[in-house]
Amino acid sequence: MVGDEPSQGAYQRPNNTGIIYLSIFDYQRINMDSCSHPELMPLDEAQSYLVKQLPIIASPKFSSYQQSLGFYLASTAKASSPIPSFANSAMDGYAFAYENLTKYDTLTVTQQILAGDIHRYEISAGECAQIMTGAPMPIGADTVIMQEQTSRTANQLTLHHQPKLGANVRHPGETVKQGQIVAQVGDTISAAHIGLFASIGLAQVNYYQPITVGLFSTGDELRAPGSELEFGQIYDSNRAMLQAMLKSLPVKVIDYGVLPDNLSAIIDLLKKANHECDVIISSAGVSVGHADFTKDALETLGQIAFWKVAMKPGKPFAFGRLSDSYFFGLPGNPVSAAVTFLQLVVPALRKLGGGREHQPQRWPAKASVSFKKHPGRVDFQRAIAEVDEQGQWHVRPAGTQSSATLASFIEANCFAVLEQERGPIQAGEMVSIEMIPSLLRYSIY
Numbered sequence: 001m002v003g004d005e006p007s008q009g010a011y012q013r014p015n016n017t018g019i020i021y022l023s024i025f026d027y028q029r030i031n032m033d034s035c036s037h038p039e040l041m042p043l044d045e046a047q048s049y050l051v052k053q054l055p056i057i058a059s060p061k062f063s064s065y066q067q068s069l070g071f072y073l074a075s076t077a078k079a080s081s082p083i084p085s086f087a088n089s090a091m092d093g094y095a096f097a098y099e100n101l102t103k104y105d106t107l108t109v110t111q112q113i114l115a116g117d118i119h120r121y122e123i124s125a126g127e128c129a130q131i132m133t134g135a136p137m138p139i140g141a142d143t144v145i146m147q148e149q150t151s152r153t154a155n156q157l158t159l160h161h162q163p164k165l166g167a168n169v170r171h172p173g174e175t176v177k178q179g180q181i182v183a184q185v186g187d188t189i190s191a192a193h194i195g196l197f198a199s200i201g202l203a204q205v206n207y208y209q210p211i212t213v214g215l216f217s218t219g220d221e222l223r224a225p226g227s228e229l230e231f232g233q234i235y236d237s238n239r240a241m242l243q244a245m246l247k248s249l250p251v252k253v254i255d256y257g258v259l260p261d262n263l264s265a266i267i268d269l270l271k272k273a274n275h276e277c278d279v280i281i282s283s284a285g286v287s288v289g290h291a292d293f294t295k296d297a298l299e300t301l302g303q304i305a306f307w308k309v310a311m312k313p314g315k316p317f318a319f320g321r322l323s324d325s326y327f328f329g330l331p332g333n334p335v336s337a338a339v340t341f342l343q344l345v346v347p348a349l350r351k352l353g354g355g356r357e358h359q360p361q362r363w364p365a366k367a368s369v370s371f372k373k374h375p376g377r378v379d380f381q382r383a384i385a386e387v388d389e390q391g392q393w394h395v396r397p398a399g400t401q402s403s404a405t406l407a408s409f410i411e412a413n414c415f416a417v418l419e420q421e422r423g424p425i426q427a428g429e430m431v432s433i434e435m436i437p438s439l440l441r442y443s444i445y
């Protein structure tokens with residue numbers, strides 16, 4: 001399903017010797033002399049490589065705005081008429097001409113205007129109209145006073161407050177001007193977008209259709225939750241967790257289940273998935289063990305763009321391409337699979353699917369205890385951050401940092417992102433924190 005070859009464009013990697021121009025499959029041949037572990041690709045380069053080199057492969061579709069929730073917008077959304085399209089009252093009260101205030105002690109109420117009233121009312125000198133929120137302003141009026149700031153006897157109105165000229169009037173185009181762009185290409189269409197589209201009468205929008213993602217786990221030791229485990233076996237948690245995260249993304253998922261640690265079985269599956277999917281995601285088998293065949297299968301059928309990223313957890317991550325699809329090989333350890341999915345696969349899926357680039361927000365926090373860290377890889381440590389009364393954030397590790405322990409994601413509310421070349425962190429030092437995306441762990445709902 002991969003289209004033309006825009007992904008083969010030049011990639012510039014600054015290093016000590018100047019700029020090197022790479023095509024998508026040249027990366028492994030580069031001497032990574034800027035990195036203390038030269039065999040590892042720095043994470044920021046891997047991320048920008050994916051986001052910059054991958055093309056948009058999703059196809060746009062012009063369809064009902066109500067179907068577009070969660071998809072990426074494929075054309076800017078524009079207002080064809082101003083909102084509101086007529087001057088109307090922002091309060092329940094009385095509408096009058098401001099200049100009348102100096103001439104009349106009281107105003108005579110001559111009509112009542114309700115929201116949705118289609119008559120064009122008119123008032124004259126010394127008159128006012130009782131008006132409801134959202135009702136059209138009568139001709140001859142330019143100001144509204146709130147009902148609570150008036151008193152009324154029969155049809156005589158006394159004002160107890162001097163409003164400003166134009167007070168409580170919503171003017172045409174005040175919310176949205178005619179021709180105004182209200183949403184950008186690549187926006188993820190949210191409930192707010194849906195409401196906005198409805199408010200400007202945009203019944204159809206152009207949005208990207210979901211790309212197809214195939215998912216499988218590899219490992220002879222894996223069993224389905226619910227089954228009895230024999231000695232040496234574990235439950236397949238990666239596929240369940242990845243499926244759950246993919247559910248919140250604008251993609252179609254084909255679940256290929258669990259494959260044994262067997263090169264020909266993986267090759268057979270990749271051949272099939274290559275024709276059925278735009279993207280294939282696997283977990284495990286990308287390290288150097290005797291049963292790690294995923295990378296070999298990718299090399300047999302396609303090409304590897306890069307393997308091994310300077311991040312912890314998640315070092316043995318592989319990205320490459322088959323004839324008709326892109327391939328992401330996640331490491332088997334569950335936390336490593338989660339972190340590489342969030343840091344590398346999600347931005348790539350956004351790009352392929354037509355989404356706008358998104359940088360996760362990070363901010364400084366003071367380490368309340370020490371953090372273990374070795375130079376050489378960016379660490380994503382599961383951590384607990386709290387803000388004090390002065391607005392200062394404090395952060396501490398959330399339990400064990402083992403790559404096998406998903407439980408500390410439940411305890412944690414953020415990642416402490418510890419830079420590649422940094423060593424151990426002492427209590428009191430500043431570190432960066434990033435909230436755990438709600439794809440993996442809801443923070444509020």
Ligand SMILES: Nc1nc2c(c(=O)[nH]1)N[C@H]1C(S)=C(S)[C@@H](COP(=O)(O)OP(=O)(O)OC[C@H]3O[C@@H](n4cnc5c(N)ncnc54)[C@H](O)[C@@H]3O)O[C@H]1N2
Nearest residue numbers: 217219235236237238239284285286287292331332333336
């Ligand atoms: N000599 C080396 N050994 C390892 C290295 C290394 O660089 N040199 N890297 C380590 C790191 S870091 C990771 S992460 C793992 C990644 O290994 P693989 O991607 O090859 O995955 P496996 O070895 O098959 O499995 C690792 C671990 O994860 C468990 N696992 C696998 N799949 C699942 C699943 N679907 N659900 C739950 N758990 C799963 C598996 O049983 C293993 O315990 O390699 C290190 N070794």
Ligand code: MOO
Nearest residue numbers: 313314315336403
């Ligand atoms: O990075 Mo491994 O991914 O440390 O567990």
